[in-house]
Amino acid sequence: MRKALFIASVFALLLLAGCSSSNDQSPAPGCSREADEASRVQTAQSLLAINASNYESLIDYWADDIVYREPVLTNNGRQEMLEYFTAVFSGTDYGFPSDRAVVLKDELYRTDADGHMTYMATVQWSGTFGQEFFEQTGMSIIKFRPGEGCPYYHRDYFTEGDTWWNIPAFKTDVDIL
Structure with missing residues (x-):
């Protein structure tokens, strides 16, 4: 009896291990996005187009442990992203x-053999x-882990000088410099 129970337990574990393969394209826990390449591209495009009317509905498109960087700040996690937006x-x-x-001006993306995906775009x-x-131009890089449809890394690059010069409250001070 114990032997049969042991064999059944091993079989169940093997079955569970097979179900959690890195080729699984279903959403990761806490992520509502599919992990196939086309869905990831759509997720990245949506995140780059975030605005005042949609940021609350898009916040769950990032992984729980998202690291978001731009020239002047870093946000860690969805909660900081929500507070920031x-x-x-x-x-x-x-x-x-x-x-x-x-x-979005130009897009480039690649999914590696291990399932990691990097999406890059030049943006205006x-x-x-x-x-x-x-108007300000820049570049964004968004990265996905294998089997996950929500990015864990998002970085925006743009020149800080252009940013400050384009904000009317700071423009006079920047012109003086």
Whole structure:
């Protein structure tokens, strides 16, 4: 009897191990996104187009342990991302403009044999600060772990000088420098 129970237990463990293979394309716990390449590209595109009207619905597109970096800050985890976007979309002179638009210029992505995926895009952000329209170009890199549809790493690159010069509240000070 014990031998049969042992064999059944080993079989059950093997079955469970087979179900959690890295080729599994279903969402990881805490992630509502599929892990196939096309879904990951769509997720990355959605995250780059985040704005005041959709940031709360997109926050779960990042992994629980997301690391988000840009030239002046780093956010760790979804909670910090939510706090960050709540602040920058709150309508102050120091946040993102309400008419912020993002245009994806060029995209490049690759899924490695082990299932990691890296998505890169050159982007153009634009909008109105006060009465002034601005445009800024940059680049974003978004990375996915094997079998996961929510990125764990997101980095935006842009020149900090252009950023400060394009914010009307700081433009005069930047011109003096």
